[in-house]
Amino acid sequence: MGLFWIPLLPLLGTVVPLLSSRFGRSFLALFTAIPPLLALLLLLQLAPSVFNGEVIYQSFDWIPLAGLSLTFRLDGLALLFALLILGIGLLVILYARYYLSAKDNMGLFYAYLILFMTAMLGIVLSGNLIQLWLFWELTSISSFLLISFWSHKSEARKGARMALTITGAGGLALLAGLLLVGKIVGSFDLSVVLASGDLLRQHAAYPVVLVLVLLGAFTKSAQFPFHFWLPHAMAAPTPVSAYLHSATMVKAGIFLMARFYPVLAGTELWFLIVSMTGLITLLLGAYVALFKHDLKGLLAYSTISHLGLITLLLGMNTQLSTVAAVFHIINHAIFKASLFMAAGIIDHESGTRDMRRLNGLWKYMPHTATLAMVAAASMAGVPLLNGFLSKEMFFAETLDQVTLGSLSWMVPVLATLGAVFSVAYSARFIHDVFFNGEPVDLPKTPHEPPRYMKVPVEILVALCLLLGIFPGVIVGPLLALASTSVLGGELPYYSLSIWHGFNLPLLMSFLAMLGGLIIYHNRRHLFRFQSQFPEPDAKLIFEWLVQRLVRLCSAIIDKLENGSLQRYVFLLLLAALVLMAGPMIDLNATLGHQSSMPVDTVSLIGALLLAAGAIATVILNRRRLVSLLTLSVVGLIVSLAFARFSAPDLALTQLSVEVVTMILLLLALFFLPQSTPKESNPRRLVRDLSLAGLIGGVIGTINYAMITRPLDSISGFFLENSKTGGGGTNVVNVILVDFRGMDTFGEVAVLGIAALGIFKLIVHMRLYMPSTDGNGLPWSPDRHPMMLAIVSQSLLPLALLVSVYIFLRGHNQPGGGFIAGLITSVAIIQQYIAHGVDWIKERLRINYQWMVASGLLIAGLTGIGSWFFGRPFLTSWFDYFSLPWVGKFELASAMVFDLGVYLTVVGATLLILANLGKLTTSHSPAAKENN
């Protein structure tokens, strides 16, 4: 069976607990354990070939284009970790069966746990850097879910968030580091990378790579100054702590350092960063652990301290220290997992973890106490237990290193100091909990836990003893194998025996024991001393930092985004100006070489009027009616300009649009105050004026530069092909309905949509008719003057006739559907004005929405019609016919399209204007009469 089954089995196993909840808790645990058990068996079956020096390798394409493959790789280091992950994982499954209460959703818990197991196996078995990172992040997520399993507890939520934030940040640094490695080496394949040690170490970016990778490792393995998340992760259920926070997840960082040891270690920088971080963490963790009253808090800091120890060993850059590190990884996983489990039993059976209340438990649970005491003794480094052996090796190594020059003596001294505290807190764990008088005010009367809850602890403690007494037999080969793959080749000589004779390391051990017991004995003085310092709560500091960050963000965002539209427009235009000004400055030759047209009086007067109208609109903007009039001057001049420069179609369109717009604005102004209050202060006025001036200047300059250059455009084609290809002599109309019919179609849709939107806006509006006009004069009582009614009524047929005429001639003469539609609308609006809404409603029963829709449909279907002839959309057809009396005439499909345009324009315009007009009726229209 393939290697990939080892992570795959647990992955598939995540659904097992979710599906088997109904079989009861024991069977649930049993079923859950099957996939990891199978994976473990598989691993054991593969182990012999690894011991023979093989590296098992299996690779699948994943996204080969991006250089991503799923590669699994089993070497000694991976084997060691996989054994720990699966072995301890199985024990934790058994333990959790008894730990979790009936209230807890056990299936979900197991699912998360197995997911985490998959992620860890994925990390250690990855043969590809990116895949490794992927599983790395997966451990962050699954541990987030596990820590927050009791999500009703605030500290669980906060602890989980903190852990995720810190490890997530480290993860991103790691990703950057791994990508850099990939860039330097040219591959993400681990085997290739491991063979490129010299290349990496000599590369200029080596320090960056190192720092980034180590950031990932340190955050995960709770190294100073990132250690603070780990104690808060203790809010997790204890099986999680036993699994994640002692044996596996926190070791992922260590694993990473070990994995990259062959390529990143061996430099002075590595030594400085790694060993110093390890040393500080070791001391800090050991010291703080002593003062924790919470059982799990003590264990958490002790874990930090031991992780620091392993880091320090890895940082020392010698082969023996590396072997010691690997050895301690094994030992620490075993004794710390059993200690956490014991702590969980104590918590479970007595209801508290507070060591000030937990005293004298020996009487109540002697069996558990014995197990816990052996494990704690191993943690303290008592001889005949596994912790002692790796600690001896550690001491020996601290004596050997010389990189710090004349200060090198400090390392063994500080290491001994760390060990002193380690003994002291271990002593506290044993003495405070199991002896030291009677328990104080416990929620429950403590007793031994269920039989099988102790089994995992018993197995682990037995291992502590076996490893401690027969190290060579039990762990020798595995240690050698794993160390070989960390060192990447030759293994140094070392001896795993218990007795090395009287030497300095033994003396250090002895001193540590003695010092630790003395400190513990005098702990009250030390506690008193320590109580003078405020106890920093990382959670509070973290939350405070986060709050600060959020406040900072708010401050920045409030500066930018304060809800004021004026501010937004200002910033937006300012940005546009700044961005455009750059290249404008480079543009030194503004004036092109196109000769300009002669200036005649008419154009000059028009231009002056245009400018005057625009300026007057701005100046008079607070008097609305007046500025509306000046605005119409602008529109008028524009349409005259169109006429002047041979675009009669545009002139007509502009003119009719102008008329409709004016009616619309006048209708709106009827309900609005006649003047605007003064809203700007002088400073703002200057600011806005300058900005507007500058923008105008820039746009003007570019325009000037543009029109003074010769233009070679496609317009000639339109002039040539309008008649022959489009069947019309009015080029503008042919452009609108044929050459660029798609644009027209889109714009007509815009008009229709706008009408719908405006209709919605006004149909529910209930506005009171102003009783007087702006000057306080009452309205004329004659709302529909007779003269106007009669004249407009008689004008209607004429106006409609004109619009039909304009429509029909559109293809060859100025006109077309758009203009005709506007003329029709104006004619009908006039009837509204003259007769009132109610009068029209009886006579003109048109559903304007329907009209808009059918217009769109006609235009669209005409276009699509050409598909049936196998031509692209909107391909036009025209031909000439002749009839008696009428003579020769032309029919073109474009006219049907134009009809659609016409209908939409009429529908849309009237939908807006008629509904706006309705507001003026004395009795407001009810919602249901809206059509």
Add this chain to the structure above:
Amino acid sequence: MTLVALPIFIPLLCGALSLLAWRSSLVQRLIGLVGTLALLVVSVMLLLAVREEGHIVMHMGSWQAPFGITLVADLLSAIMVLLTGMMAVAVAIYSLATTSESYERFGYFPLLHLLLAGVAGSFLTGDIFNLYVWFEVMLVASFALLILGGERSQMEGAIKYVTLNLLSSAIFLSAIGLLYGLVGTLNMADIAVKLAQAEHTGMVDVIAVMFMVAFGIKAGAFPLFFWLPASYHTPPVAVSALFAGLLTKVGVYALFRVFTLIFNHTPEFTHQLLLWGAAFTMLTGVLGAAAQFEFRRILSFHIISQIGYMLMGLALFTPLALIGGVFYITHHIIVKTNLFLVSGVAHRLLGSYDLKKLGGLYKERPFLAILFLIPALSLAGLPPLSGFFAKFIIIRAGIEAEAWVVTGVALLVGLLTLYSMIKIWAEAFWKAVPEGVSTERLTGREKDPQLVWMYLPIVLLAACTLLIGLYGQPVYELAEASAAQLMNPSGYIEAVLGTSVSGGAE
């Protein structure tokens, strides 16, 4: 060939038909479903066809480019259209449950269709002025959808929305005018040819910047994004979701199109400018999100920051970066729409979008919690979800291009995004239901029969996210092919103008 026009005309005609059926809710809903499904089917066919042929071109009215309007589908267009189709279906289904009667009466479904037509038109047109037209269709339709509820906050948001977007339109139109003045043509492929031959004065850069500003406003880039957080949280959630997924991406698409096809001569200026814009966009967006406490406001600010990643892909202007950009757009549209849809379910259950008034969803609705986590963690770029690859490719491109600052920003923003998502998770899902909030709908055992219409699209989109995360190869392949087309626009130009590039000019 017809395929390239169908994604525009199906929604347009559905819009018109739906408008004809003004009074029948049933018919409107039916057209809504059938129309969007048809759009999806057609867009799948289009993508398959484009993958086969490279480019599909249709000259409207049989007028050869550059004289008529040309519709062009290259891979980027086809991918965008496919995403449009997917979001359309998702939102149409969701709308069945969330659309109130008053919305239907005032043209919710017709407007939805017309909006989609505008979006599809923008993706498929090969003509710069026609692009403007579709932008207008989109703008007006989205404005109408924004104000459909008639609430005060919606009006306020909509006014900012429309004012700032009209500014964008004005700049866009001026830029088109100036560009026409320079090259005398509107067809984008033709512009590219003419511009390559034109003398390179600063004029081209000025126009390029104008396009950048106009599209940057649409895309919600720094410092032009203000309309977005002002308006996106106000309309009904289905509308928000559609806007969030698609509208800003039209701006991004336009930037991708214009700055690979037309303005690709002075990347040391234009793309450098974009790169800075990308960095600031990422940063301001995510900082803004950190300051928010409203579900949809947080998501809105994240749109901005994510836009930054896409722009970074364009700005780095290497093949890998463009792959990342295209991948990112694809991932983002799916994920962001889905997050908005989830927020709608939370709102339906607890009656609020305010995180302070939400809670208890993890306990009561674990399935919804998972459905939130998938897009949320994907947005933060965690594996094995679509966002991981998107971010991975972009960051890798940044490192390969040695653009350290922007890559660092991209990494940092990833972390802050995670923080934001966890904030929503902690408040809306973990926290117990705050006092004073009615839990009737949350814990009520009576089934809400419409909820299934809300869940269905969420599940489908989450499945997409997961699928891309686990097996990203097909998407990567598409993105790679698309990036190859973008890096070498001559294929596009030849397909449109029907001649080889050198002979294309007259």
